Amino acid sequence: MMVENAEKRHEHHGRSSKGFLDAGEVLRYIGINEGERFLDLGCGDGHFSIAASQAVGEDGLVYAFDVDEESIAQLQREIAEKKIANIKASVVDITKKLPLADESISLAFMSNVLHGLVENNEADSTLNEITRVTAYNGKLAVVEFKKQESPHGPPLSIRLSPEDVETLARGYGFSKESVQEVGSHHYAIILRKRWITTAQSHN
Numbered sequence: 054m055m056v057e058n059a060e061k062r063h064e065h066h067g068r069s070s071k072g073f074l075d076a077g078e079v080l081r082y083i084g085i086n087e088g089e090r091f092l093d094l095g096c097g098d099g100h101f102s103i104a105a106s107q108a109v110g111e112d113g114l115v116y117a118f119d120v121d122e123e124s125i126a127q128l129q130r131e132i133a134e135k136k137i138a139n140i141k142a143s144v145v146d147i148t149k150k151l152p153l154a155d156e157s158i159s160l161a162f163m164s165n166v167l168h169g170l171v172e173n174n175e176a177d178s179t180l181n182e183i184t185r186v187t188a189y190n191g192k193l194a195v196v197e198f199k200k201q202e203s204p205h206g207p208p209l210s211i212r213l214s215p216e217d218v219e220t221l222a223r224g225y226g227f228s229k230e231s232v233q234e235v236g237s238h239h240y241a242i243i244l245r246k247r248w249i250t251t252a253q254s255h256n
Contacts, residue, residue: 073205074164074196076104079235083194083243088112089159092186094147094179095119095166099128099140105162106140116153118145147182148175156188164196165206165239167218172211176221184225184246193227193244196235203238215242 080101085091087110093102095118102117109115117140119125128142145152148170161183170176183193198206200214213221215232219242222229227244235241 074100074236074239076101079164079196079241080104080108082233082235082241083160083162083192085109085160090157091115092153092158092161093117094161094163094183096124096128096142097121098124099131099142101162101164102128102140102142103131103137106137109139111139113139115140116158117142118147118151120144120146148178151182151186153186155185156191158186159188159191161187161191161193163194165198167195168197168207168211168213171213171221180222180225187246189246191246192230193222193246194241195222195244196239196241198238199240206238215240218242219244
């Protein structure tokens with residue numbers, strides 16, 4: 054049994070947050086503004102990307118990245134049906150180099166994604182890329198399940214507390230601004246890029 058668990062990778066791609074989180078409420082707390090360039094990492098079916106596209110307006114842009122082809126195809130259909138012009142939805146492995154220019158993003162976002170990256174030892178490559186593409190003084194917002202038992206979500210053993218996220222992100226040039234509950238089972242932590250780290254040189 055232990056061997057089986059050791060070999061089983063945590064799967065976190067392509068899931069929807071619609072049943073758990075109010076996208077508008079989360080984005081209001083995060084403080085998304087018109088004209089921003091918003092990056093939704095591990096966007097799933099675009100629950101947050103669609104809401105963000107309205108918040109950033111015509112002068113803003115939303116990049117929606119997920120490795121799950123079916124989820125991106127679903128999001129692209131919704132974009133076409135609703136004639137949304139400011140979302141670029143792409144099949145992208147967020148653990149690899151992102152197809153974005155240096156410091157081109159004002160707000161990077163992950164919902165129920167980071168714990169899986171940490172569990173699979175993929176957080177370093179992803180956070181290096183987030184540091185590279187986020188502008189100085191830009192924000193990283195992370196939504197995660199609270200580190201307590203709940204009827205849904207990942208095993209308690211791989212959940213991340215706000216302190217875990219803060220400590221991890223600090224090594225990539227981000228410092229904590231605030232933490233807030235965003236629903237019965239989730240919290241959001243806002244971090245701001247305050248300095249350049251040597252981690253960026255590994256890209």
